[in-house]
Amino acid sequence: MVSPVLLIAVPLGLAFAASLVGLASKRLTKFVPVVAMLFNLVVSVSLLPVAFRAPIIVRTAGWAPPFSIHLVAGPLGLLLSCLIAFIGLLVAVYGMGYIREGAQAKYHVLYILILVGATGMVLTGDIFNLFVFFEILCISSYALVAYRGDSAGAEAGIKYLLQGAIGSSLVLIGIGLVYGMFGTLSMADIAANVRSVSTFRLFVSLAFLITGFGVEAAVFPLNAWLPDAHSSAPSSISAILSGIAIKAGVYAIARMVYTIYGAQSTLPCVAVIGVATLLVGEMCAFNQSDIKRLLAYSSIGQMGLIVFGLGMASVIGVSAALFVIFSHALAKALLFLASGYMIYRSGSREISSLDGMGTRMPLTSLCFAIGAFSLIGLPPFVGFASKFMIVRAALATADPFFVVLLAIALVGTVIEGAYFLRIVQGLYFKPTPEEAPEEGTRKEAPLSALVPVGVLAALIVAVGIYPGLVGRALGPAANDLLDRDGYVERVMGD
Amino acid sequence: MSFLSSYIHYVGCFSLILIGLYVVLVKPNLIKVIIGINLIDTGVNLFLIAVGYIRAGTAPIFSEAALQADKMVDPVPQALVLTAIVIGVSVLALALALAIRVYGHYGTLDLRRIKGLRW
Numbered sequence: 001m002v003s004p005v006l007l008i009a010v011p012l013g014l015a016f017a018a019s020l021v022g023l024a025s026k027r028l029t030k031f032v033p034v035v036a037m038l039f040n041l042v043v044s045v046s047l048l049p050v051a052f053r054a055p056i057i058v059r060t061a062g063w064a065p066p067f068s069i070h071l072v073a074g075p076l077g078l079l080l081s082c083l084i085a086f087i088g089l090l091v092a093v094y095g096m097g098y099i100r101e102g103a104q105a106k107y108h109v110l111y112i113l114i115l116v117g118a119t120g121m122v123l124t125g126d127i128f129n130l131f132v133f134f135e136i137l138c139i140s141s142y143a144l145v146a147y148r149g150d151s152a153g154a155e156a157g158i159k160y161l162l163q164g165a166i167g168s169s170l171v172l173i174g175i176g177l178v179y180g181m182f183g184t185l186s187m188a189d190i191a192a193n194v195r196s197v198s199t200f201r202l203f204v205s206l207a208f209l210i211t212g213f214g215v216e217a218a219v220f221p222l223n224a225w226l227p228d229a230h231s232s233a234p235s236s237i238s239a240i241l242s243g244i245a246i247k248a249g250v251y252a253i254a255r256m257v258y259t260i261y262g263a264q265s266t267l268p269c270v271a272v273i274g275v276a277t278l279l280v281g282e283m284c285a286f287n288q289s290d291i292k293r294l295l296a297y298s299s300i301g302q303m304g305l306i307v308f309g310l311g312m313a314s315v316i317g318v319s320a321a322l323f324v325i326f327s328h329a330l331a332k333a334l335l336f337l338a339s340g341y342m343i344y345r346s347g348s349r350e351i352s353s354l355d356g357m358g359t360r361m362p363l364t365s366l367c368f369a370i371g372a373f374s375l376i377g378l379p380p381f382v383g384f385a386s387k388f389m390i391v392r393a394a395l396a397t398a399d400p401f402f403v404v405l406l407a408i409a410l411v412g413t414v415i416e417g418a419y420f421l422r423i424v425q426g427l428y429f430k431p432t433p434e435e436a437p438e439e440g441t442r443k444e445a446p447l448s449a450l451v452p453v454g455v456l457a458a459l460i461v462a463v464g465i466y467p468g469l470v471g472r473a474l475g476p477a478a479n480d481l482l483d484r485d486g487y488v489e490r491v492m493g494d
Numbered sequence: 495m496s497f498l499s500s501y502i503h504y505v506g507c508f509s510l511i512l513i514g515l516y517v518v519l520v521k522p523n524l525i526k527v528i529i530g531i532n533l534i535d536t537g538v539n540l541f542l543i544a545v546g547y548i549r550a551g552t553a554p555i556f557s558e559a560a561l562q563a564d565k566m567v568d569p570v571p572q573a574l575v576l577t578a579i580v581i582g583v584s585v586l587a588l589a590l591a592l593a594i595r596v597y598g599h600y601g602t603l604d605l606r607r608i609k610g611l612r613w
Binding site: 274 | 518520528534547570581589596610
């Protein structure tokens, strides 16, 4: 059995090797992220069956938990690491052709570092290590948002950096408070002793941690950076930021609330925040005329749905939230990647300039439509299955509070349907705008873009028709998050 | 009075954090905002050190046989602070680099006039 440490060590090594490879041959650099993510995908998938039997605990320097920095590769961690590696691989393939200008070697190094940060966050069992990986993810995404070096990129980058830096400081204060109370940084050790401290002190530290990670997770009202950052970044980076980076923030919040603190009493508040995020995101998205900004706001809306699912505190609710994480990662990566080349060909980010793309770029448009339908939640796409699970979970709580919130959340879905259907209508049923540059706009996206987009679309349809493909893995993963005693026992046991 | 003297380091580091937060929230100059972020970082680092501090403690190194472990300060927060300092420096460097870029595009560091993007 390979050790889960390699999931972090190998890509991290390759990230810095990439710049050395760049010295030898400029053309080889772009293959390094593909190799790194392919390795991660293979290792994650091969470790999955082992982790479903019992989580793999990796000790460092021979010290048993709680005295070492340890990795806990449980069902949830490995499932998310599979997702990160898979999306990372597809976007890396896309990036080979898409990134043509600027400092390409630096792009590929930072790109791998984002994914290493996300993988480390989901695998670690140490709260400070979580912070370090969180910072690796954040710093490389600040730099990549400003990759193009244009005015929008620089402005979005500095906005994101300022808000992110304050968020990280809050996380660090929270960690300091936790260390002051428990004298340990191991998540399992903290979880075991959490009842020995007064509720007020727990609440203060949890508030710092949730607010800090909430900046990265873009929950309302901490989401001001997201539309700028996601729309100004290159499309491949937007796909990773929307598909992976904000999910890592949500994962950190869920780990804190459920496994470490067991703070079920804060969850109704979390659910309300989730629904508020959903409504704000969808209503802002409805007003946008810029396609990438619209997709960014729609990401905020979907994050709200995920947080709402997590707030239900039942196995089925958390499974539903994980399912939305999965379906949103696929669909939003697909939409950003497809719109990347549509923008490239039409030369504008205005939604009206995409009119008539259905005849100009038929395959890309078809995949875009599949992604949009999946996000709205139309059957037979995966978005339907995940949203349906949220509805089922909310009704299963039999609590009028959650049913009312669900009704509000479904209103958000209607708004989502309105703006996505408007775009798809433009793609297929509106004539090409007169002033469109005729030269080159009839060309389909290159193969390096069509393959990832096609694979994502195929997967959206396949999992939509057989939700069981993913559905069976969600239950154990949700248990990994909810079963605190089991978590403590398995990590500290031997 | 006794409260202040026994918790003076916590009072100090949280005032530093609040001063930094004030600068970030109020000052319109981008460079001053970045300085504010750095003040927050420093305050947080001091807070972490204060968590592991023991009054009249020594460095956690067994340099002499007579040294007792219970008189030593906690080394773990110091290790954390080393990491946090490195992270803070890299964020600061990136922030300043981006500030140069922003200045190049807008010709100003006044945050009220850098409004290319909006809701």
